[in-house]
Amino acid sequence: MTRAALKAGAIGGVIGGVMMAVWLMFILWLIGTGFWTLLNLITNTVWRSAPLGSKFSLTSVIIGLVVHVVVSFIFGSLIVLAAWRLPGPRSLIIASGALFGPVIWLVMQFGIWHAVDPAAAQVITPWVFAVAHLIFGVLAAATAAIIASDEKHSAASTQLTVADPLSPPAHAAGQQAALGAGPVLADTWYRIPAFYFACPTTVLGPYDDAPTAPGSAWQDFELEIAAVIGTAGKDLSVADAEQAIIGYMIFNDWSARDLQSLEGQLAIGQAKGKDSGVTLGPYLVTPDELEPYRRDGVLSLYATALVNNDVVGSGSTAQMDWSFAEIIAYASRGVMLNPGDVFGSGTVPTCTLVEHLDPAAPESFRGWLHDGDVVTLRVEGLGETRQTVRKTPAPQPLPARPNPDAAPAATRVNPAPAKIPYTRGLHEVGKRVWAWMLPDGGFGWSNAGLVAGNGASLLVDTLFDLPLTREMLAAMAPITDRAPITDALITHSNGDHTHGNQLLDSSVRVIAAKGTAEEIAHGMAPEMLVMTQTADLGPVATGYLRERFGPFDFGGITVRNADQTFDDRLTIEVGGREVHLLNLGPAHTAADSVVHVPDAGVLFAGDLLFIGCTPIVWAGPIGNWVAACDAMIALDAPTVVPGHGPVTDADGIRAVRGYLVHVAEQAEAAYRKGLSFVEAADNIDLGEYASWLDAERVVVNVYQRYRELDPGTPQLPAMGLLAMQAEWFAKHS
Numbered sequence: 001m002t003r004a005a006l007k008a009g010a011i012g013g014v015i016g017g018v019m020m021a022v023w024l025m026f027i028l029w030l031i032g033t034g035f036w037t038l039l040n041l042i043t044n045t046v047w048r049s050a051p052l053g054s055k056f057s058l059t060s061v062i063i064g065l066v067v068h069v070v071v072s073f074i075f076g077s078l079i080v081l082a083a084w085r086l087p088g089p090r091s092l093i094i095a096s097g098a099l100f101g102p103v104i105w106l107v108m109q110f111g112i113w114h115a116v117d118p119a120a121a122q123v124i125t126p127w128v129f130a131v132a133h134l135i136f137g138v139l140a141a142a143t144a145a146i147i148a149s150d151e152k153h154s155a156a157s158t159q160l161t162v163a164d165p166l167s168p169p170a171h172a173a174g175q176q177a178a179l180g181a182g183p184v185l186a187d188t189w190y191r192i193p194a195f196y197f198a199c200p201t202t203v204l205g206p207y208d209d210a211p212t213a214p215g216s217a218w219q220d221f222e223l224e225i226a227a228v229i230g231t232a233g234k235d236l237s238v239a240d241a242e243q244a245i246i247g248y249m250i251f252n253d254w255s256a257r258d259l260q261s262l263e264g265q266l267a268i269g270q271a272k273g274k275d276s277g278v279t280l281g282p283y284l285v286t287p288d289e290l291e292p293y294r295r296d297g298v299l300s301l302y303a304t305a306l307v308n309n310d311v312v313g314s315g316s317t318a319q320m321d322w323s324f325a326e327i328i329a330y331a332s333r334g335v336m337l338n339p340g341d342v343f344g345s346g347t348v349p350t351c352t353l354v355e356h357l358d359p360a361a362p363e364s365f366r367g368w369l370h371d372g373d374v375v376t377l378r379v380e381g382l383g384e385t386r387q388t389v390r391k392t393p394a395p396q397p398l399p400a401r402p403n404p405d406a407a408p409a410a411t412r413v414n415p416a417p418a419k420i421p422y423t424r425g426l427h428e429v430g431k432r433v434w435a436w437m438l439p440d441g442g443f444g445w446s447n448a449g450l451v452a453g454n455g456a457s458l459l460v461d462t463l464f465d466l467p468l469t470r471e472m473l474a475a476m477a478p479i480t481d482r483a484p485i486t487d488a489l490i491t492h493s494n495g496d497h498t499h500g501n502q503l504l505d506s507s508v509r510v511i512a513a514k515g516t517a518e519e520i521a522h523g524m525a526p527e528m529l530v531m532t533q534t535a536d537l538g539p540v541a542t543g544y545l546r547e548r549f550g551p552f553d554f555g556g557i558t559v560r561n562a563d564q565t566f567d568d569r570l571t572i573e574v575g576g577r578e579v580h581l582l583n584l585g586p587a588h589t590a591a592d593s594v595v596h597v598p599d600a601g602v603l604f605a606g607d608l609l610f611i612g613c614t615p616i617v618w619a620g621p622i623g624n625w626v627a628a629c630d631a632m633i634a635l636d637a638p639t640v641v642p643g644h645g646p647v648t649d650a651d652g653i654r655a656v657r658g659y660l661v662h663v664a665e666q667a668e669a670a671y672r673k674g675l676s677f678v679e680a681a682d683n684i685d686l687g688e689y690a691s692w693l694d695a696e697r698v699v700v701n702v703y704q705r706y707r708e709l710d711p712g713t714p715q716l717p718a719m720g721l722l723a724m725q726a727e728w729f730a731k732h733s
């Protein structure tokens with residue numbers, strides 16, 4: 001039993017148990033008192049021959065009665081209080097308390113006896129009282145132990161059987177579709193009520209902070225209502241199950257969708273995706289109070305879910321496919337349900353984030369819950385819960401085990417010649433100009449840069465996740481301690497160049513081309529990339545994406561957008577150095593900026609250059625990218641830092657230009673022949689470019705060329721294009 005749950009007043013059964021324990025112990029003491037009074041009466045009249053109703057016997061009886069009642073009540077309460085305050089098994093505390101009671105009473109009894117009638121104490125042998133009290137004590141202790149063990153069982157199962165039937169089909173279909181399995185529910189859905197027994201120990205009060213699930217970047221909530229069991233029962237009929245419900249309250253089934261999606265692939269039930277928290281509260285409402293809301297035997301309560309006071313969804317609790325009574329009857333098959341057990345209704349359709357996720361348009365999704373978000377659930381007749389989401393620290397690492405059935409990963413070596421050793425870390429590439437490099441240049445392994453002037457520095461791009469960016473900023477500290485970063489140029493909108501922006505000091509001016517800022521503003525939430533690590537996209541794409549994107553941590557990222565934008569060019573001064581920012585896009589993305597540092601002869605090309613790895617055309621047109629290559633060559637910078645791959649020079653730019661022209665020509669020829677873009681990509685001869693890493697990106701590049709040639713070519717989502725690259729890779733390696 002958590003303190004939070006007590007605070008919520010959520011577990012009616014536990015409270016009932018406590019009341020029961022107090023009451024039963026009080027009864028026990030009363031019986032003891034009655035018996036004791038009788039004993040007094042008998043001993044006084046029989047053994048001492050005092051006439052019944054004489055002053056002596058009456059005094060003795062009244063004192064005995066009053067003191068017994070008062071002391072037993074106080075003592076009983078203290079035991080129960082101690083049982084709930086002290087650590088350790090309650091049954092043991094109650095039992096030992098009950099056993100100690102008579103001993104204390106025995107001592108007091110003799111004291112009183114001596115005070116009232118010392119002679120009596122001489123006459124009645126103490127052993128009679130001692131034995132009598134011990135018998136009562138043992139009886140009381142045994143009964144208390146039975147009550148307490150019952151209570152303990154009930155408290156434990158209260159928590160163990162927080163059951164969530166996931167019942168409303170509309171919600172289930174919406175969630176299933178969002179997680180990539182389509183909207184049609186299996187026939188089994190209509191044969192048995194889907195439900196599971198949930199984790200007991202993470203019950204939260206209605207206003208408690210709600211921790212995110214450790215290791216999850218997809219924290220979600222579910223607005224449900226809970227039915228609480230009031231009477232124990234097993235193998236219940238539907239009618240008996242209805243009678244077993246003592247009341248209702250709001251139930252928030254906190255969910256980690258990424259973990260749920262991953263665990264769902266094992267097809268053995270709910271685990272870490274569901275056990276980070278269950279909110280109950282704010283109070284228990286008995287069924288009679290809700291009678292006015294009953295429609296055709298089902299509770300119809302209007303419910304609303306809000307995040308930061310924006311309505312996420314609303315609807316009626318009447319949309320359960322299986323009634324509470326049916327679910328409870330099913331769950332009770334062979335299982336004892338106990339007072340305090342809680343059944344969730346399943347999510348009220350739309351009152352959760354996952355149903356609002358369209359996998360084909362992840363950029364339209366508001367994003368999952370982040371630290372500080374306030375989730376409010378309101379249900380007619382049941383009140384409101386209001387909780388702040390709190391980010392949980394990363395879990396203890398648990399490395400993946402090698403999959404014996406997986407094909408061994410090919411060794412990846414970037415084949416391009418390197419002007420400067422291509423190793424992870426900071427390399428000075430010109431006078432007080434550094435490149436931060438992350439081999440091998442594949443997906444997410446991007447380069448960044450630093451230009452230091454007098455007392456000020458310009459950062460070129462951040463990295464794909466927060467740990468990578470922290471590592472880079474720490475390595476730059478010896479330079480930036482004396483020449484702090486005052487400006488940061490974001491070359492383009494992709495996450496491997498922007499996700500670390502939030503780690504920059506708020507005083508840093510973040511600059512980007514207007515098109516880049518717009519793409520960032522309308523792009524998908526960074527944590528959506530977790531789907532590359534968790535989604536089941538079939539045997540080919542799943543492994544490919546996990547291998548490519550598995551090393552990154554997409555949690556906790558809130559992209560910081562530009563503070564200042566420019567159209568085509570902007571010249572800035574960095575600690576006395578002149579730096580030119582040129583937007584040469586659209587090409588790789590909607591806007592692609594390069595950074596030219598003329599006094600050092602260095603050009604940071606962003607993702608207009610992939611060296612030794614294959615360029616990918618997310619935006620195009622390809623002709624504009626070719627023109628961008630010409631513009632970069634014209635800058636005549638002896639040292640060129642690409643967005644991916646080793647440091648290069650004009651030859652590297654020419655190679656990328658050559659690739660783009662080659663692919664565009666091949667694609668166009670295939671298009672004229674009437675091939676589909678998939679066939680075109682499949683049959684393309686990459687020639688000298690075949691050895692570049694990530695050759696499968698040709699699928700996207702051919703597709704973009706087809707879209708240029710035939711604007712009617714349907715637009716494909718990025719995930720679909722990634723899956724097609726996986727197919728190409730599998731076929732050609």
Ligand SMILES: [Zn+2]
Pocket residue numbers: 444446494496497607643644
């Ligand atoms: Zn990149």
